[in-house]
Amino acid sequence: MSDTLTLKHCNAIHRFLRERSERVALNATWQRIHRDLDVGEVRENGKSLHFNARAQVAVLSRDEKIARQSRQSAHLEGIGLDDWQGVWEEMKAHQVSIKQQHMLAFGSVLRQVPRR
Numbered sequence: 001m002s003d004t005l006t007l008k009h010c011n012a013i014h015r016f017l018r019e020r021s022e023r024v025a026l027n028a029t030w031q032r033i034h035r036d037l038d039v040g041e042v043r044e045n046g047k048s049l050h051f052n053a054r055a056q057v058a059v060l061s062r063d064e065k066i067a068r069q070s071r072q073s074a075h076l077e078g079i080g081l082d083d084w085q086g087v088w089e090e091m092k093a094h095q096v097s098i099k100q101q102h103m104l105a106f107g108s109v110l111r112q113v114p115r116r
Helices: 007-019 028-037 054-078 082-093 098-105
Strands: 023-025 041-043 048-050
Touching: 007 028, 007 054
Parallel strands: none
Antiparallel strands: 023 048, 041 048
16 A cells, blocks of 8 residues: 555545445545545545446555555564564565465465466
């Protein structure tokens, strides 16, 4: 997500996606999202932001997911992991995602598939 968007913006996008709405009130939060991500169409004399294309919703969904993963990684960087710090560093070095780490914690067997 854009560096200018805050947790408040991420939460607004998350609520929008969860509610599966087609429009939102064009308040300051959504004005910033509209400006930075170039999504939605301003209607009703600037009172609402409409989303009618699935592609626009997909942009919001992707950016919200990226922001959430970024916050999770930042949290892990900032906490004291004690004996687990080495494990975290190794996971980062091998680019193991937060989701993959979660699956490993529950004993799932993962196999690495080379990227093309």
